[in-house]
Amino acid sequence: MQAAVIYPQGGMPEYTTCPEPQAQGEDQVLVAVKAVSLKHFDKGRATGQHYSSSAPREGGRIPGGDGVCLLPDGRRVYGMGTTGMLAEKAVIEKDRIVPVPDNLDDAIAAALPNAVIGAAMALRFKADIQPGDVVLVNGATGFTGRVAVQLARHYGAGKVIATGRNVASLEELKSLGADDTVSLLQDDEALLTQFKQLQPDVVIDYLWGHSAELILASLKGQGGFTPHVRFVSVGAMAGDIIQLSAANLRSVNLQLTGSGLGAWTRGQVKQLFSTLLPEAFALAAAGALQVKTTTVPLENISTLWNQDVSNGERLVVLI
Numbered sequence: 001m002q003a004a005v006i007y008p009q010g011g012m013p014e015y016t017t018c019p020e021p022q023a024q025g026e027d028q029v030l031v032a033v034k035a036v037s038l039k040h041f042d043k044g045r046a047t048g049q050h051y052s053s054s055a056p057r058e059g060g061r062i063p064g065g066d067g068v069c070l071l072p073d074g075r076r077v078y079g080m081g082t083t084g085m086l087a088e089k090a091v092i093e094k095d096r097i098v099p100v101p102d103n104l105d106d107a108i109a110a111a112l113p114n115a116v117i118g119a120a121m122a123l124r125f126k127a128d129i130q131p132g133d134v135v136l137v138n139g140a141t142g143f144t145g146r147v148a149v150q151l152a153r154h155y156g157a158g159k160v161i162a163t164g165r166n167v168a169s170l171e172e173l174k175s176l177g178a179d180d181t182v183s184l185l186q187d188d189e190a191l192l193t194q195f196k197q198l199q200p201d202v203v204i205d206y207l208w209g210h211s212a213e214l215i216l217a218s219l220k221g222q223g224g225f226t227p228h229v230r231f232v233s234v235g236a237m238a239g240d241i242i243q244l245s246a247a248n249l250r251s252v253n254l255q256l257t258g259s260g261l262g263a264w265t266r267g268q269v270k271q272l273f274s275t276l277l278p279e280a281f282a283l284a285a286a287g288a289l290q291v292k293t294t295t296v297p298l299e300n301i302s303t304l305w306n307q308d309v310s311n312g313e314r315l316v317v318l319i
Contacts, residue, residue, distance in 0.1 A: 003087030004301040004317075012302045013063060013086070021091045028082055028091050029071065035110035036067035036085045038304075038315040054168045062087050064317075068100060068110045078113055078277065087319055095211060098277045101285040107293040108284055111143070111314040116280045116292065117272065118234050119148035119204070122259035123155055124276065125268045126173040127202040127230040131156035136198055138199040139206030139237060141169035143291065143314045146176060148204050150289050151280070153177035154190075154248065161198055163211065171313055177292060184211055203231040208239025220304060221251035230286075233258045272283055 001020050002073055006013040022311065023030050062084025069092065072120070077099055079092035100109045125128045135152040139145050141164030152160045155175075162178040164170050170181040182194050191211070195218035205212050218230055231254060249256075257263070283289035292313040296304045309315045 003062050003084070004064070004298060006063055007060045010012065011114060012305050014060075014300050015299050016061065018087065020089050020260075021087075023091050024082070027094050029094055030243075031069035031071055031079060031090055031092055031277070033085055033087060033090050034068045034070060034076070035106035035295075036062075036064045036317045036319065037111040037114060038317055039114050053270055058287065062090075064090075066110075066113060068106045071097075076102075076106075078109055078281075086301065086317060086319075088298075096273055098273055098281065101281055104281055104285040106318065107295050107316040108291055109281065110316050111291055111293050112147070112280055112289075113277055114148035115144040116151070116165065116277055116313075118144040118206075118259075119151050120276045120280065121272065122204050122232045122234050123148065123152055123202070123304065125264065125271075126177065126232040126257050126259045129155045129157065129202055132155055132158035133201040134159045134161070134199060134277045135202045135204065135207075136161045136163070136200035136215070137204050138163045138211055139235065140164050140173055140178065140181075141166045141312055142206060142237070143312050144234070145206050146173065146312045147289070147291065148206075149173055149177050152202075154288070157202075161200065165209075166307070166311070172312075188214060199227070200246065201227065201229060203229065205233050206235035207238040208233055208240065208242060210242075211238060213242045213244070216242075216256075219252045219254060220245075221247045223251065226252045228253045230255045234260065256260040271285040 001018055003018040004013040005016050024212035028079050044079050045080045052261055064085035066080045067085040077097045080096040081090045081092050083091045093309050133155040137145055137148045142148050149160055149162050160177055161180045162173045163182040163184055165184045191214050195215050198292045203215060294309050295318050298319045
C-alpha cells in the first residue's frame with residue numbers, strides 16, 4: 001500500500017510503499033482510508049513534540065490518528081486508528097467508530113471530529129454549559145474556535161463572545177453565532193476594560209498566554225460574592241506559561257480546569273462517540289454546523305506537510 005511515512009532523522013514525511021497493517025484481535029478492523037485531516041496534534045505526536053507521545057527512535061512512522069474510512073462491508077465511518085491513518089489502509093478500533101451521514105462529504109467528516117473534541121468536550125463536560133450562559137471563546141478564529149462558537153450557541157448559550165487577531169474572521173464569526181467580538185490587537189488597558197464588561201459564565205480558551213492572563217485578571221473580585229466562572233484551557237497557541245495572582249484566585253468563584261487527553265473520564269469519552277460526534281455530524285449534514293476545508297492528495301504529502309492554511313480552515317488529505 002501507499003502511505004506517508006515520517007522518519008526520525010527527517011523533517012518531512014515521504015510518500016512511499018509500506019506493508020499493509022494487520023488487525024490484532026477482534027476489537028480491531030482493517031479499513032480503506034478515504035480522508036484524514038492534518039492537525040497540529042498529529043504533527044506533534046508524529047515527531048514526539050505533543051505531551052501524549054514520544055518521538056520515534058528507529059524506523060519510520062505513519063502519522064494521522066483518525067479519519068474517514070470504509071469498513072469491509074462498505075459502510076463509511078469515522079474512526080480512530082491503532083495504526084497511522086495517512087495511508088491507503090489502516091487498522092481502527094471497533095468501539096471508536098461513528099457512522100458518517102450519506103450527505104456529508106469526506107473532507108468535512110474528517111475535519112470535524114478533532115474540533116468537536118476540542119470544543120464539545122470542553123463545553124459539555126468541563127464547563128458544564130447551562131442554558132443562558134455567557135460564553136467567551138478566546139482564540140475563536142481558528143478551526144476549533146469557530147466550531148466552539150457554533151456549538152456554544154447550539155447548546156443554549158445566552159450570549160457568545162469571540163476573540164481573535166484576524167479582523168475579517170472575527171466579523172465572519174458573527175454569522176456563525178457570535179453576538180460580539182473582541183480584537184486582541186488592542187493594547188492591554190483597552191482589552192482589560194472590555195473583558196471586565198463581558199462578565200462571562202464560561203471561558204473556553206485556545207490561546208493561553210497573555211490574553212488568558214488578562215481575562216483572568218478581569219475576573220478579580222473586590223471581596224464580595226462573585227458569580228461562578230468556569231475557565232477551561234484547551235490550547236496554548238500563545239504560550240504555555242502564564243502568571244496568575246493568588247489574590248486573583250481567592251477573590252473570585254473560579255473553576256480553572258483543562259480539557260484534553262488525560263482530563264476526561266472513560267464515560268465522557270464513550271459519550272463522545274455515542275452522542276457528541278453523531279450529533280455534530282447530523283448538524284453539519286443539515287448545514288447547521290459550518291466548517292471550511294482545503295483538500296490535497298496523499299501523494300503530495302512532502303510538499304503539503306507544512307502548508308499554511310489560514311482563515312479558520314482545516315487541511316484534509318484525500319486518499
